[in-house]
Amino acid sequence: MRNRRAILGGWPAAAIAALGLASWIAAPAAAQTSDLVSRATLRVCADPADMPLSNEAGEGFENKIAELLAKDLGVPLVYTWFPQATGFYRMTLGSKRCDVVFGVPSGADPYLNTNAYFRSTSVLIVKKGGPLDGVDTLADPKLKTAKIGVTAGSPTASYLVQYGLMQKAKPYSLTVDRRYESPAEEMIKDVESGAIDAGVLWGPIGGYFASKVPDLVATPLVKERGGxxxxxxxxFGIRPGEDNWKHRLNDFIKKNQSEINRILASYHVPLLDEQDRPIEVSQ
Incomplete structure (x- = not known):
């Protein structure tokens, strides 16, 4: 079973109130979540060290969306922490240690997917004002002699092969334990230092880390074809068969889409509509 990092190519996550509250806060939430394992709390499984997505300090955008969902449900938020690695589904949703996981690609097995709460793409990260500033496709001739950072096994690698750019590329690890390694931050540092001319990362990760370096710019890649x-x-990923829970989560997404977009935009996540056009978000 592949986790979301493998699917996306590495761009590829609380204290419980007094039990006396559960009797009245669980009732409205349970009305449309009859198949949910826990009705008294929102049980989320997430990576403990995967910024900007999630961490144990609650600093990631998935943490903020989880808080918004818990507030909407009117129940406390509790986490089960597990690294995004092989066996993630089996050890989390599959073993019923939680009831929802965020950031699951649409169609990813073995999850039951809700409606999408955002759509994003990979980004090309280069020096601001440098010779590659303004490049918005990997097919650009300016990249022919460039040394490009690429996540091993990612969709980007296929395009680098297609465009004859792989010979000079520098690979970065795909699946790691983010408590100990951070290939994305390593790639950003290499672009900043000039060790590589450009880097390609999954947008929600690349946009966040590039924003922390004043002389870097991240450009969404939406023009690639043929790969x-x-x-x-x-x-949101849940267990197959939990259709009532899926409907409740879809209602939450529809009602709170604007706020979800604001959370994502505050972390510099590139948001796209279905025509690959950028979604402008007012803060």
């Missing part, structure tokens, strides 16, 4: 998809719809 694997670069843009993905991200959903």
């Amino acid at each position: 694997p998809p670069m843009a993905y719809r991200l959903t």
Whole structure:
């Protein structure tokens, strides 16, 4: 079973109130979640060290969306932490240690997916004002002699092969334990230092880390053709068969889409509509 990092190519996550509250806060939430394992709390499984997505300090955008969902449900938020690695589904949703996972690509097995709550793509990260500033496709002739950072096994690697750019490329690890390694931050540092001329990362990760370096710019890649998809719809992942829970989560997404977009935009996540046009978000 592949986790979301493998699917996206590495761009590829609380204290419980007094039990006396559960009797009245669980009732409205349970009305449309009759198949949910826990009705008294929102049980989320997430990576403990996967910024900007999630961490144990609650600093990631998935943490913020989880808080918004818990507030909408009117129940406390509790986490089960597990690294995004092989066996993630089996050890989380599959073993009923939680009831939802965020950031699951649409169609990813063995999850039951909600409607997408955002759509994003990979980004090209270069020096601001440098010779590659303004490049918005990997097919650009300016990249022919460039040394490009690429996540091993990612869709980007296929395009680098297609465009004859792989010979000079520098690979970065795909699946790691982010408590100990951070290939994305390593790639950003290499672009900043000039060790590589450009880097390509999954947008929600690349946009966040590039924004922390004043002389870097991240450009969404939406023009690639003839290879694997670069843009993905991200959903809430739940267990197959929990249709009532899926409907409740879809209602939440529809009602709170504007606020979800604001959270994502505050982390510099590139948001796209279905025509690959940027979604402008007012803060």
